[in-house]
């Protein structure tokens with residue numbers, strides 16, 4: 001069995017919105033634990049577009065997904081949240097206290113349990129999973145380490161320096177990474193079923209130029225088998241062209257970009273009201289119709305909702321006000337500015 005914890009609030013999802021909640025809650029002396037199935041903080045920003053620039057974060061004219069995550073981690077560091085990575089939140093359960101009040105208990109797939117006054121669902125697009133190509137034994141070539149084997153996302157381009165890479169797919173991710181990695185990799189082969197690409201025309205043109213210049217290869221066909229030592233090393237990829245001919249390409253890494261399935265996952269089983277796989281909330285407290293359970297960020301729904309990071313930040317601030325009332329029912333909430341409150345500055349560790 002896993003460990004048991006008690007805290008003030010539990011945040012499901014360590015995406016940008018879950019992370020910023022730690023700050024808003026922390027200013028109100030509310031301690032938090034975060035649970036995320038990913039192995040790192042940042043949610044979509046970290047997993048889907050770490051190196052892509054975002055242009056609409058207030059006061060950051062341009063910032064990459066990974067830099068935004070790093071800045072958020074720096075900002076929330078003083079509040080000492082506890083992170084549970086690589087764990088899926090699978091169930092929540094109401095626990096009546098002797099004094100008639102309510103607590104919530106969350107259980108993860110690792111058997112960890114956490115009890116708290118409130119649950120904050122910041123689950124974004126849900127526990128998203130890459131769509132895998134139907135290649136037998138592909139699992140055995142996953143998690144071989146940086147720059148080796150099968151990867152469904154590029155976390156660090158440098159990991160692929162000097163490697164022989166096969167990229168598969170015809171959308172933006174496949175084409176973006178083909179063009180971006182062309183200068184980094186020793187050799188890139190792009191494989192696609194048809195000589196027709198869904199990606200942005202400009203990127204497709206860049207790819208065609210690289211092919212014309214002899215700087216990469218384009219193969220029309222489908223990857224059908226991976227060769228090498230399962231669990232250890234990828235050596236080559238078998239590709240079948242549309243006439244049924246087989247081709248073997250030596251490769252260190254295989255990057256299939258077949259899109260992601262964004263599934264709500266276990267949150268759908270929490271017994272909450274749902275509206276087209278989103279969780280309806282009010283716009284005063286961002287609480288769900290289940291008391292002491294909140295939903296903020298991409299996962300929630302209300303009239304006029306915009307799935308933007310900045311909306312999630314605002315929702316986190318208002319949610320925290322109500323969470324305070326549940327965590328400290330006897331205390332009075334005082335509105336204070338971080339600029340002028342020495343009390344808040346002490347909490348943030350301002351010297």
Ligand code: FAD
Nearest residue numbers: 013015016017036037043044089123124125126297298309
């Ligand atoms: P997410 O970032 O989705 O994080 C949710 C986290 O919850 C994930 O890490 C997931 O693993 C975890 N999770 C879910 N369910 C469970 C569970 N049951 N157990 C454990 N963990 C769970 N927004 C902008 O404002 N500006 C932009 O320029 C912009 N560009 C974008 C570009 C791309 C390519 C994409 C894909 C999105 C972009 N967005 C942009 C949208 C932005 O990324 C999202 O609005 C933002 O990530 C939402 O944050 P979140 O914290 O609500 O959720």
